[in-house]
Amino acid sequence: MNLFELNEQYQQLADRDDLDPTVLVDTLDSINDAWNDKLNNIAKWCESLDSDIDFLTKKKRSISDELTYRKNLRSNLMTYMTEAIDERGLKEVHTDDFILKPRSYRQSTVIDHEDKIPVEYRDYEKYKGKFDVKKNDVYKALKDGKHVPGAHLKDNRNTVIK
Template sequence: MNLFELNDNYKQIADRDDLDPTVLKDTLDAIQDDRKTKLDNLATWADRLKSEIDFMNDKKKSWEEEITYRKNKLKWIKKYITNVLDDAGIKKMATENHLLSARNFKASTVIDDTDKIPAEYRNYAKYEGMYDVEKSDIYKALKSGKKVPGAHLKPNRSTVIK
């Protein structure tokens, strides 16, 4: 075999996705080549894989940014629709293609100042000496009409689009 054919052998191995590490090791061990050539081809393969990983990570980041952008745009559009319906006093509206229903969803618990949250709404054991605010307990208290210093409920009104 000449050098070109050996490089082709490595290329064939690199193009296979079905090789587990044990089979890959056995396949590489079976290639009769001097150590320097074998390691050079493996280093080239490693460089190629690194480039592919970097490319995929860049694409992943780009897709994540695009998804975030579209989620934010969707929130804004639904908020706008809700405001238009609420301003007109309309609870439900049928359009040519959709049924729009403005409705209240579970309110969000907003912590304004963690230092003002009473001890009964904190979990000191969770973080060994530090505390964690128990938002679910605060939500239940606020929902039942109790006052909790440092926290309030934020209404969550949106439109369901069918």
């Protein structure tokens, strides 16, 4: 079923974008149609909306998947480019269109095992009973050369494209 099979009055109603629940009820009440015909047309409209919802849900999933794919691809390309420049020991590469400069950013704090993190790096107040790791405190400790079980620092190197 599609909107073209609806009566003209229902078609005009379906084409409107300003339908809040009150306006919808008032407008449906104002349509002079047999009760069964009114319900039949509303059911057709609902089926049409179900079809639209399914289409949009699939489209949203498709766009989300494509966005994730492109983000991951970009990340992989940047990693490859950074490693290629680093392997040659270069600080800067000039191409026809770009200047590529690998640089180091602040290291990332990686929590391998939350249950192994010592008590002094946990925040029990935040979630009342459960704990949250104080990643900034863990970072400072690791940076100062202390050993923090269940955590380590990861290099964060990337290339700037100018």
